Amino acid sequence: MSRNLVIFLISIFIFSMPATAKIVDYIAAIVNGEPVLYSEIVKFAKENGIDDLEKARDKVIERKILLTQAQSEGLKVTDKELNAALEDLAKRSGAKNIAEFKKMLQSQGISFEDLKENLKEQLLIAKLIARDVKSKINVSDVEIQKICSSLKSHPVRTVYYIYTKSKEKAQKALELLKQGVPFEKVAKELSEDPTTAQNGGYVGKVTKGSLIKPLDIAVWSTKPGTYKLVETKNGYYIVFVKSQETPSCNEEEIRRRLFVQKFQKALKDYIDNLKRTASVKVYM
Template identity: 30%
Template sequence: MDKRTKIVLFSIVATVLLIILIAVTPEIVKYVDENRAVAIVNGEKITKKEFAINYKSQVNYYGLDKAFLSQKVGDKTYEQQIKENVLDGLIIRQIELQQAKKRNITLTAEEKKAIDQQIQQYKSDSQSGAEFKQYLQTIGATENEYKDQVIKSQIVSKLYNEVTKNQRATNAEIENYYNSHKSDFVQVKASHILFKVNDSKEELEKKKKAEEVLQMIKSGQSFEKLAQKYSEDETTKQKGGDLGYFRKGQMVKEFEDAAFSLNIGEISSVIKTSYGFHIIKVTDKKQLLLSDVKDEIKSTIESQKKEEYYQSLIKKWKKGAKVKKFEDVLKSVSI
């Protein structure tokens, strides 16, 4: 091969390499940028890409836009506050994952398979599949990156269950809770007559009708028969408006407040809720026994104890962690 041929071949190879380099350079730059650290926790990196996925997921969940994010509260914008909160959450999660690793807590093959099956189920349905694809695009994540976030979340959940498993409620604690929260364990049985309000235009008319029916009840007419005739609650009207038994927290507040303030046999005034206007009659009231609600109280106490204990561990772990944040990288993330 003569010198001239070698020069030509060298030029061709150089040109091809240059074309390849030009083509891949944006991807290389993007990869390097996305893998910059927003924080380092005990020597482990939280990447800009992972932060961006979680930040955009929060923004998407609450439906926030750039105009809202740019607003200030005090000396910080909502964007700054949300970014700081998301980063703090990721730092805590990184610490939790490190604690899980120390305890050899991982997902089993079956648990990982269940995640894959769930993702495939999303994708197989035409509507949820399109929504899932759009969601990934919105948060800037690949399917594998999304799966990685789910895996990490489940590992943290397993860590929580493992370290809090000995937080149990004693019989004495259960009894004390019952005695100090007795009013929470009262059941009321009530009936109502409902006058639905679909828009503000008919509000006065419906209130007037409710007041008229209330006067009929006060004059001695049967509540149950009036409910069958006038109530617009199709589920209960044929039963004379009977709603059965319920406890606090099961009805809208205005309805609940009125019902629990009445004695057996008493009739309320006209009560307005988001559904419309109600006339309420309490037909029974009873105190649940400790034996009726023991399991519920046990679950409540244990949930509280587990959360308090876990938060004390988080505080301890966080105090012992070495954390470094990179504010310039944090600022470079945008929706």
């Protein structure tokens, strides 16, 4: 029996039911000749915390496009690969073996066979993506060194400040600092910025250009370990640059981050390209 005939018969069975019968499922879409049931979409939405069924439908359609593409290209998942993946999943779930894993699933009302089939499909899609997307991504040493050079030319300074609306209060704060009172203590007592005051005036680790212009100029014209009074139209700031550091160049972390960025873009482009050539009919 042809695939199209099977789909036709399923549709006839569902839509020719008596008006009094309860319709529990129907074909929501057909992707490359394969039906996508409404129940699949509802299940996917529930499992992935998606409230919008149309968004869930689109994700299921994307998955079906990838799955049918893998199948059309003759990709296979061996029993050995599937069993290894099941054993790994069982261990990560806290089960000692597959038998115990089955009991865990049963207690939660989850079908082991359904999970097994779903896992097989995931592995098949992963093979397709590994071959057609991941294998073609390259992160060069030149790209990594370019980022490292950029990091080294953008030092980070740890900044604190005391803010007051009056010059008199700012002068009082300066006097206390000159007497050796710790900056954090003075900030907690006199600063009128409630957000930073409770943290001893701590603003954070900043790069050049990340603060408003008057403060930015003060921060980058002050030697680490010293402070400076800044007058603005909104009041007075005593800016304290506690320290400066140059971001470290972790090449492996940069390589991983670049790979992820490239992979995400490449995967989107790959799926978009498959969508353009796929046969998709939506009924919901």
